[in-house]
Amino acid sequence: MRSKRFAARARRELALEPLVSPLPELGLVAANGPNDPEPELALDGERVVRMDGRDAEEFDVIDRFVVAHGLDLGIAEEAMALEDVEIARRLVDIDVPRAELVRLSRGLTPAKLARVVGLLEPVELMLALAKLRARRAPANQAHVTNLAESPALLAADAAEAARRGFAEMETTVGVARYAPLNALALLIGSQAGRPGVMTQCAVEEKRNLELAIRGLVTYAETLSVYGTEPVFVDGDDTPWSKAFLGAAYASRGVKVRFTSGTGSEALMGHAQGYSMLYLEARCLAVVRAAGSQGVQNGSISVVALVLSLPGGVRAILGENVLAAWLDLEVASGNDAIASHSEIRKTAKLMGQFLPGTDFVTSGYSVMPRRDNTFGGGNYDADDLDEWLTIQRDWQVDAGIEPVAEDEILRVRERAARAAQAVFAELGLPPISDEEVAAATTGYDSNDMPPRDRAADVEAADELLARGVSGLDVALALDRRGFADVAAAVLGMQRQRVAADYLQTAAVIDEHGLVRSAVNDPNDYAGPGTGYRLDGARWELLQSLPQVVAPDALVDEEDAAEPLVRERGEAGVGDDPSEVVVAVGPAFGKTLRRTIAGLDHGEVLHAVCEGIREGGAVPRLVRIRRVADVAFIGHDGARLSGSGVAVGVQSKGTAVIHRADLEPLDNLELFGMAPLYTLESYRAMGRNAAGYALGRRVGPVPTELDNFARAKLIVRTTLLHARETKAVVAEAPPVELELPASVASAQ
């Protein structure tokens, strides 16, 4: 037998993703693995003789590096003696300051770090992350790439990303030789969008250093580390080579963040039977020991493997917490596609989104996914409104600002024009006006006119050979009249001289002021402290372009001729074939249409027509004392000669009621006002007549739209508010008459 419901679920996109049970031998276990070593640290004087299950002679390069540079033996004895759960409690105790936790972390071995974080529940992890984040205010990083490697489009996308508040942006290349041109386009675009945004071009280290030396990029996060020796060596590095490279970058004024993440060791075949979280603790111990200011972690490109395992999402949040605990800047993944399922993907995101990290994503794709050459695009241009709305929902700053369309068009065009000017000044293959126009308004690189790519690649080589620098770019902009962009590009060169952005978690604001964990440290210590989204920033993040004032959703009705005429107080009828049609206080007066847009006069006409078709006689009254449909209907029924009435609220909700029923009971209720047509109201009238005359009546067929509320609940509220406003307390009902123009249609 097969269940059609199981079959339907098997067709959902989630079913494309395998879920597997743990297999610790292959490292396929998220956290708390059965083979993870017992935390331990044995000292012989100032020498570590045993750590986490290994004697000193067995230490691999990772152990050796951590012991040499990553452990404070003056703290180790105190810290290692604490119970795991005691440290875990301190992580979430708002009365234990961040600085104390960072101090303790300096004396803990990787196994101990992993064990402690493995004890925290998801909400505890989030609290710990909010407390341990290095910088006070969260930020975000953008991916800016396109398949055509179009410089105008790169510049326009960089400008949009900068204007939307991304503090860093990263590009890469499809063809390696493009690197100088892509870095150049990103530099121009970013500074045209917002001065101070930092940029990088993820390419091979030598080329990367060259771009940095020229002042075309300001940061790098390509330095990957791994948690086992064989994988580290397969990656063609050691902790020492990576640490050296980190210092080399810093010597050239490049902000460096290492990269690590759960699951990479299992993927590369040498997890040595350990859990992903334990191996990540080893990575992070190396990152801190190497003197990196920060790390890009959170599984990154291996995220889908970690998500195949039980507790995978939790382990990824755990590794972010670990990195923050080690006092590292955290760019918390969410860049590679985590899931086909929008639900699952976003549920995962909340772990970083809600507490806030130094960079909530390590690459939000500012362009549509197909142009993301990182293989990223977990969240992309098409998802922007959702991201902004979720920030607004939670009153959380996840680093992206809403910007109106005309302003985005303005900055995109200006950036593309600036790139066009620099290309012309530097003798690079020209950017045409058509390219500028397409980069300004286009959807993706399919909309770009073709370029001579061979000429671009040659020009890129030549650009480096000529030694064109960031200063030359500023001068080119200056000569072509882009004074503000020139000043911003020069500003980035000045930042390289001052090197303030080499400190932990540094970003640069629009005035050129560096904000890092040194001068803007996270001071979260519970409610009322730390970064809180309020004031002007909250005003900004809630003012999405599509937000309207609530009263704009309901048309103002002119006070001209009323649709119905009131004829004095309504009495109780004595005709047993009479059906009262009772309408709400605002009906045909301050409101003229139902939520479905039906004219109130035509609605009344249809109900009356239905009643007559059913063989009964309609009588119109207005209930003035209440706005609730049940009472409108019941009051009407008590006036009706047959005891049956149709109650109609101004927004179109209706009920068939009978005098002997309780007010909140009814014969039929019609709560789906957005779906009703005039024919629906006619059917209500017919049924009411049937009840009045004692016939057998089948209920009016009703449709159901479970999304109607989501779409219309705000309008419903506003319409009902108008109805409520028209209520006159204790006022008796009045007789109504349709004006001749409507009545004549009968």
Place this chain on the structure above:
Amino acid sequence: MSFDPNRDYPLGAQRPELVTTPSGVPLSELTLAAAREGRIDGAEMRATPRTLRLQAEVARAAGRPQLAENLERAAELASVPDDLLLEVYTALRPGRATVVELERWATRLEELGATATAAFVREAAAAYEERGLVRAQ
């Protein structure tokens, strides 16, 4: 110049007079006007060893000893030529250099005043030898 690492960060905003280019042009003179007149050069727009040492002091004062050591290595490497940097990096990659070659690089760095980095390379050589990560001959 007294320098208080707890108060004088960011250098560019708090103590711009301490910041110069390698040839001694102060931060305040790094303007578009100066660039137009050819008074500054693109290759000059970088941190000096002294600036990097001040940043190391800031990091140490903020309780980040490893970052401080990294910035001290960076200060040493600031005056090391680009090619040499990349050669030392390559030598430090697994299986690239013999112990003797690594010692030679350490000596070369020492000659350039990069003593902390030289010690770092020697420490690597010792670890590599025990873990079989040096080139055989």
